[in-house]
Amino acid sequence: MGIRNKLSILFTILLGGCAAEVAPDGALEAEELGEAESALCQGALSATQEKTALKLIDDICGDTWCEGDNNFAFLALKCRAGAGSAASNGTCTLKLDIIPRVDETPAPRYRRRCTTHGFSGFASLVVTSASGYQSLQPAFYDALSECINELEAELPR
Numbered sequence: 001m002g003i004r005n006k007l008s009i010l011f012t013i014l015l016g017g018c019a020a021e022v023a024p025d026g027a028l029e030a031e032e033l034g035e036a037e038s039a040l041c042q043g044a045l046s047a048t049q050e051k052t053a054l055k056l057i058d059d060i061c062g063d064t065w066c067e068g069d070n071n072f073a074f075l076a077l078k079c080r081a082g083a084g085s086a087a088s089n090g091t092c093t094l095k096l097d098i099i100p101r102v103d104e105t106p107a108p109r110y111r112r113r114c115t116t117h118g119f120s121g122f123a124s125l126v127v128t129s130a131s132g133y134q135s136l137q138p139a140f141y142d143a144l145s146e147c148i149n150e151l152e153a154e155l156p157r
Contacts, residue, residue: 044079044090044121053077053125056136057094057144065148070155072148073097073109081120090120094144098151110155114147116140 045053054074061072079092094114099107118139119125125140136144 116143
């Protein structure tokens with residue numbers, strides 16, 4: 001087998017790594033999209049952690065951003081570890097809708113994303129006390145506040 005064929009196979013395996021897993025007997029097993037991903041392909045948050053973080057963001061919204069001219073719908077939060085071993089190399093992207101409080105029906109919705117740097121997993125986003133109480137990490141709250149303020153300033157008037 002030539003080097004070109006070997007590289008082609010290797011490239012195919014690397015690209016397909018998130019869509020198939022190797023069974024104990026060495027055979028490839030296809031899996032449905034949306035099911036469990038291999039450890040190398042997973043984001044830094046589990047579905048439960050994403051749901052918890054989104055709820056905490058929504059809870060604090062009523063006391064902060066949501067008191068202004070806009071309402072918000074927080075749709076998804078995806079985090080990725082960065083290169084190297086430092087947790088500060090990661091990024092998290094919050095997908096949200098900004099909904100101006102206007103007399104129009106239906107109100108316009110502006111789909112936006114806030115990407116925050118220096119966060120790579122649940123512990124970098126959420127503080128959990130010994131009693132189990134959870135709140136947003138102050139640094140993550142500050143990064144989101146800055147991003148959301150910038151997004152609001154860019155909205156059409």
